[in-house]
Ligand SMILES: [Zn+2]
C-alpha cells in the first residue's frame with residue numbers, strides 16, 4: 020500500500036483553500052482566465068463555501084463515518100472503499116445550507132434548482148443523493164450541481180482520511196475510494212516511487228482523490244489500441260491536451276504537469292480554466308462524460 024500521495028499534492032482531497040488560491044491567481048492574471056472568467060468566478064464561490072464547511076462538527080463527524088472501515092474493505096478487495104450509504108443523510112442535510120449560503124449569488128437555473136431542493140422533503144433529498152452516488156450523470160444537472168457542492172466536504176474529508184490503493188490493488192477507471200468517474204487525467208513525476216516512466220493518474224470528480232491508471236487506455240470504454248487513441252494539443256501549450264478515443268468518441272482532458280507551467284496547475288481548477296479545449300474537442304465530434312463547472 021502506498022500512503023497518501025494524493026493527499027500531498029496541493030488542491031487534493033479536502034484542500035479547498037489551495038484550489039481557491041489557484042482560482043484567484045487565474046482570475047487576476049492577465050489573460051489567465053481567457054474565456055473562463057464566469058465559470059472560474061462560480062467555482063471560486065463554491066470553493067470558498069466548501070472550505071468553510073470543512074471544520075464544521077457535523078461535517079467532520081460525517082467524513083469520519085464515511086471513512087470508517089475502509090482498511091477492512093481494502094483488505095477484502097471490496098471497492099469502493101468509502102462507506103457511501105453513511106454519506107447519504109449527511110449530504111442531504113447539507114443541501115439546504117448550501118442553497119441558503121450560495122443560491123442568490125448563482126445564475127438563475129442553479130438558484131431555481133436549489134430552491135426546489137430546499138422545498139423538497141428529507142426523503143426526496145436523500146433519494147437524489149443516493150441516485151447521484153450511484154451515477155452522478157443520472158440526476159438533472161442543476162440538481163446534481165447542488166449534491167456535488169454539498170457532498171464535496173464530506174466525501175473529500177473521508178477520502179483524505181484513507182490510504183491511496185496502489186496500482187496492484189486497483190487499476191479501474193472509477194475512483195477506488197468513492198466509485199465516482201474521473202474528472203481529468205494527470206501525468207506527473209513521482210520521485211522514487213516509479214522508475215523510468217511518468218505515471219498517469221485519474222482525478223476523481225467527487226472526492227478529488229488521485230489513482231494510477233494505464234497511459235494508453237480509454238477511461239470510458241477501455242480501448243487499449245494506441246492507434247485509436249489520438250492525443251490533440253490544440254495550441255502551443257503542451258501542458259493541457261485532449262486524449263480522444265475513436266472507438267467511443269469520448270475524450271478526457273490530460274494535464275502533463277512536467278511541461279512548462281505545469282508546476283502551478285491545480286487540475287480540478289485548470290479543467291475549468293481550459294474550457295476552450297473542451298469547445299475545440301466538441302468541434303471534433305468528441306464528448307466528455309463528466310462536464311466541468313464551466314458546464315461543458
Ligand atoms: Zn472519488
Ligand SMILES: [Zn+2]
Pocket residue numbers: 237238239240241242264265266267268269
Ligand atoms: Zn473509448
